[in-house]
Amino acid sequence: MSWINFTRALRGRVSPPAASGEANIDEELLFHFRSLVDENLAKGLPADAAWHDAQRRFGSLGRYADECRQVVMGGFPMLHKISVAGFVVLALVVAWLFSEVRSLRQAAAAAPAEKTAAAKAAKSQKADLAGIVVDSAGKPIPDAHVLVILKTWPGNRYRQEDFAGKTDEKGRFRFAELVPAKGQRAVHMAVVKDGYALTTTYDLKKQGEAMQTDGLKFTLDAATKVTIAVRDAAGRPAGKAGVLPSGRQTADGQDHVVYFQAAKPIEMVADGDGRIQLAMFKRGDQAKIYVRLAGRDWEEHGVTIPDQGDMVEITADAPNAATE
Amino acid sequence: MGEAGAKRNLLQGSLDLLILRTLLAGPHHGYAVAKHLHQVSEAFLEVEEGSLYPALHRLERRGWVESHWGPSESNRRAKFYRLTAQGRKQLQAETTAWRRMNQAVECVLNYRPAEA
Numbered sequence: 257m258s259w260i261n262f263t264r265a266l267r268g269r270v271s272p273p274a275a276s277g278e279a280n281i282d283e284e285l286l287f288h289f290r291s292l293v294d295e296n297l298a299k300g301l302p303a304d305a306a307w308h309d310a311q312r313r314f315g316s317l318g319r320y321a322d323e324c325r326q327v328v329m330g331g332f333p334m335l336h337k338i339s340v341a342g343f344v345v346l347a348l349v350v351a352w353l354f355s356e357v358r359s360l361r362q363a364a365a366a367a368p369a370e371k372t373a374a375a376k377a378a379k380s381q382k383a384d385l386a387g388i389v390v391d392s393a394g395k396p397i398p399d400a401h402v403l404v405i406l407k408t409w410p411g412n413r414y415r416q417e418d419f420a421g422k423t424d425e426k427g428r429f430r431f432a433e434l435v436p437a438k439g440q441r442a443v444h445m446a447v448v449k450d451g452y453a454l455t456t457t458y459d460l461k462k463q464g465e466a467m468q469t470d471g472l473k474f475t476l477d478a479a480t481k482v483t484i485a486v487r488d489a490a491g492r493p494a495g496k497a498g499v500l501p502s503g504r505q506t507a508d509g510q511d512h513v514v515y516f517q518a519a520k521p522i523e524m525v526a527d528g529d530g531r532i533q534l535a536m537f538k539r540g541d542q543a544k545i546y547v548r549l550a551g552r553d554w555e556e557h558g559v560t561i562p563d564q565g566d567m568v569e570i571t572a573d574a575p576n577a578a579t580e
Numbered sequence: 581m582g583e584a585g586a587k588r589n590l591l592q593g594s595l596d597l598l599i600l601r602t603l604l605a606g607p608h609h610g611y612a613v614a615k616h617l618h619q620v621s622e623a624f625l626e627v628e629e630g631s632l633y634p635a636l637h638r639l640e641r642r643g644w645v646e647s648h649w650g651p652s653e654s655n656r657r658a659k660f661y662r663l664t665a666q667g668r669k670q671l672q673a674e675t676t677a678w679r680r681m682n683q684a685v686e687c688v689l690n691y692r693p694a695e696a
Binding site: 288326327328553573 | 614651653662
C-alpha cells in the first residue's frame with residue numbers, strides 16, 4: 257500500500273472523507289516525509305534504515321502539524337483541540353508505518369515456497385477483466401489503450417493499483433486474474449485511442465455483490481480533431497511540452513476521468529512549436545489536459561473543445577525567468 | 581556561536597524572503613523548496629521542516645503565495661505553492677530591504693577608524 261493510499265484509508269476511518277484543512281496539513285507533511293524516505297531508498301539504504309534516517313532528519317510530524325494549524329487558525333484557542341486530535345492521528349500514522357515496514361521485512365524473509373503457494377492461492381480467487389472496444393458502427397478498434405485502476409480494501413486497508421494494456425487486432429483486451437472475487441472492490445477503466453473520444457467507466461461493488469468483469473463492451477464515439485498549442489507564461493511556444501489528456505465532461509454532464517496514476521502510457525510530447533494534434537475529445541466537451549514544460553511539474557488546464565480543425569491555446573503557468 | 585547556530589539564525593531572519601525567491605522560479609511543493617535552498621546555497625542552508633511549513637502557511641495566509649494540489653514528479657499528490665502578484669511585490673520590497681541591510685552591515689564591518 258502506498259503512503260498516500262494509506263493516509264486516505266486512515267482518513268476514511270477516523271474522519272469524514274471530504275478533504276479538510278486538517279487532513280491537508282497531514283498529507284502535505286507526510287508527502288515531505290515520504291520524499292525523504294524515497295531519497296534514502298534511492299541511495300540504496302534498506303527500508304528500515306531509510307525510514308529511521310528520514311524520521312531523524314524530519315523530526316516531529318505532530319509538532320510541525322500543530323504549528324501549521326496554529327498559523328492557519330490564527331492561533332484561535334478553541335480550535336487548538338482539533339490540532340491535538342490531528343497529532344493523535346499522526347502518531348497512529350507513524351506507528352502503523354513502523355509496523356508496515358516490519359511486516360514488509362518479515363514478508364521478504366519468508367520462504368520462497370511459501371510465497372509461491374500463497375500467490376497461487378490468491379491468484380485463483382481473482383477474475384479476468386476482459387472485453388472489447390468498438391466504434392459507434394460496431395467495428396473493433398485495435399491498439400487502443402486500456403488503463404485500469406483497481407481499488408480494494410484488504411484487511412480494511414485501502415489499496416489502489418494501476419494496470420495498462422492495449423486491444424488486439426480484433427479490439428479485444430484481457431487482464432488475467434485481476435479482480436478479486438470477494439470483498440469490496442472497484443474497477444475504473446479508461447479507454448484511450450487517438451481519433452475517438454476518451455471513455456471511462458467506474459464500477460464499485462461491496463462484499464457479496466457480483467461484478468461483471470468479462471464480456472465488457474466499450475463503444476467509442478468519433479472525436480473532434482483539434483490542435484493544442486502550449487505556451488509558457490511569457491507567451492512563447494513551449495516546444496516539446498508534455499501533454500496528457502486527463503478527462504472530459506460531455507455536453508450532457510457525463511464525466512470521464514483518467515487517473516493520473518495510470519496515465520503514463522498515454523503521455524505525449526508536443527512538437528518543437530509546442531503544438532500537438534489531439535482527437536480524444538468531442539466538440540463542446542470541457543476537457544482536462546495536463547501539460548508539462550521541460551523540467552517542470554504537470555499542470556492541469558481546462559479547455560472547451562472547439563470545432564474540428566480549430567486550435568486551443570494553453571498557457572502553462574510556470575514562469576519564464578527570474579525578474580531581477 | 582558555532583556554525584550550526586549561525587546557519588539557524590540566518591534562516592530565522594530571512595526564511596520568508598528565501599521562500600518567496602524560490603517560488604519566483606515557479607510552483608514548488610515544500611520538499612522542493614527545502615531541496616532548492618539546500619542545493620543553491622551549496623549545502624549551507626538547512627531549512628528545518630518545523631520552520632518551513634509554518635512559514636509557507638503564514639505566507640499563504642498573508643496572500644503572498646497561493647496553493648493547489650497536483651501530482652508531483654513522483655506521481656504522488658503534493659501541495660504546490662505559487663507566488664501571487666502581491667507576493668512578487670513583497671519579494672521586491674524584502675529583497676531591497678535585505679540588500680540595504682547587507683550594505684549597512686558591510687559598512688560597519690569594513691569601517692577603519694582614521695589614523696591620528
